[in-house]
Amino acid sequence: MRASLPFLLLVACSEAAPTQPVAKPVEAPVATPVSEATPVAAAAPAPAAPRLKGSAPADGCVIELEQRLAAGTRGLALPEGVLVASDDALTLWQLAEDFREGPRLKLDAPIAKASATCRDGRCELAWIDQKMRLFHSQLGAELRPAKELARGVDRRFAPALATQGDRTLIAYTATVDEVMHTKLLGLRGDKQEPLQDITPESHGAAAPTFLLGASTPTLVAIDAHAGISPLLELPLDGTGKPRESLVRTPISQPFEPPQLAAVQWPSGEAEAFFTVIGKLAMTAIGRVPLRRTESITALSPSRGYGELSFAVARGTQRALFACEVPVSAAPKAERKLELTLSDGKRDAHALELEAPALAPSLARTQGGYVLAFTRGSEVHATLLRCAD
Numbered sequence: 001m002r003a004s005l006p007f008l009l010l011v012a013c014s015e016a017a018p019t020q021p022v023a024k025p026v027e028a029p030v031a032t033p034v035s036e037a038t039p040v041a042a043a044a045p046a047p048a049a050p051r052l053k054g055s056a057p058a059d060g061c062v063i064e065l066e067q068r069l070a071a072g073t074r075g076l077a078l079p080e081g082v083l084v085a086s087d088d089a090l091t092l093w094q095l096a097e098d099f100r101e102g103p104r105l106k107l108d109a110p111i112a113k114a115s116a117t118c119r120d121g122r123c124e125l126a127w128i129d130q131k132m133r134l135f136h137s138q139l140g141a142e143l144r145p146a147k148e149l150a151r152g153v154d155r156r157f158a159p160a161l162a163t164q165g166d167r168t169l170i171a172y173t174a175t176v177d178e179v180m181h182t183k184l185l186g187l188r189g190d191k192q193e194p195l196q197d198i199t200p201e202s203h204g205a206a207a208p209t210f211l212l213g214a215s216t217p218t219l220v221a222i223d224a225h226a227g228i229s230p231l232l233e234l235p236l237d238g239t240g241k242p243r244e245s246l247v248r249t250p251i252s253q254p255f256e257p258p259q260l261a262a263v264q265w266p267s268g269e270a271e272a273f274f275t276v277i278g279k280l281a282m283t284a285i286g287r288v289p290l291r292r293t294e295s296i297t298a299l300s301p302s303r304g305y306g307e308l309s310f311a312v313a314r315g316t317q318r319a320l321f322a323c324e325v326p327v328s329a330a331p332k333a334e335r336k337l338e339l340t341l342s343d344g345k346r347d348a349h350a351l352e353l354e355a356p357a358l359a360p361s362l363a364r365t366q367g368g369y370v371l372a373f374t375r376g377s378e379v380h381a382t383l384l385r386c387a388d
Helices: 004-011
Strands: 062-070 072-078 083-087 088-096 098-108 111-120 123-128 132-137 147-151 160-164 165-176 180-190 207-208 218-222 228-235 244-252 258-265 272-276 283-289 297-304 309-314 319-326 335-342 347-353 358-366 370-376 376-386
Touching: 004 147, 062 083, 062 088, 062 098, 062 370, 072 111, 072 376, 083 098, 083 111, 083 370, 083 376, 098 335, 111 165, 123 160, 123 165, 132 335, 147 165, 147 180, 160 207, 165 207, 180 207, 180 218, 180 335, 207 258, 244 272, 244 283, 258 309, 272 309, 297 319, 297 335, 319 358, 319 370, 335 376, 347 376
Parallel strands: 072 358, 309 358
Antiparallel strands: 062 376, 072 083, 083 088, 088 098, 111 123, 123 132, 132 147, 160 165, 165 180, 207 218, 218 228, 228 244, 258 272, 272 283, 283 297, 309 319, 319 335, 335 347, 358 370, 370 376
16 A cells, blocks of 8 residues: 555545534533542442433434533533543543532552443552552442552553453553553453463554454554555454454554544444544554455545544444544644444444543443533533434
């Protein structure tokens, strides 16, 4: 693939389905705190999340609830709430009739990147702080104290999380001899399994992410370079051990540092999504099939400069994407959020959230999605009803 290919292709992908109404910011007051800050507090069972009523537009989403939560640097969406990260604490806002402040965990350094995976009412949490340390916690009946798992972790990339039986798998990026490597560790209860470097020989591997919708845990990473950068597929066996790694689709001009996500569709096709340098050196969110070589197209075309963030959550037949979009090509232009529904064959422009809106995080919940994002210095949360 020629290095110039994305510059041509990403221009042609700006046509979308008819524009949906832009969601205006909700200026509801911040909810009254339930408790004072404590190192860890038991979480009283939250009332069941409200059932989403009615139906969504055929190819769109509607906002059932939007709420301004609290001051914070980022929000992490969960099926039953949002974790709000401030400089010195991680606070759970539980979803009932609205989002209500719950347990709080103190931090000794701000969080740089965080991830979560939830199953059967329990969430596994992992984050990397500004001191380049990896932590793990669990959220079930309570928000458990955090456990430090590793140091020297690359704080530019979020950790990847998956569960496999009673095992929690966490992958992260760290530099080895000036090359980015992907490392994998497993947790079974309070026992930490041996750390594994799963980077293929003669390659680098950065920005690991688990393939959403895969029947067995499968990591996707990128051997990132200034030019051609191959995607890597790193499947795991039934015990969380790496199987033979596979060099997959090469892409050109990934953004530095790249953000990566991957989805396996009901058809069995797998697709990778990533930040890339597009036309006029502006940033775009590109997409390619993972297991066959094909030209890059755009999930979100080049419309401005600088690092972009996006999030994805998979429904039954489609996935919902939330992408930061600069409102103009001016330097430091504000960002809005564009929501897109896709089944891997057809995309639908589902909703827009008015600028400023940054750092999206998505989680599937009963009958819809939880979306967390930042607006100004505060974290907001929305409950979305989307066609699926």
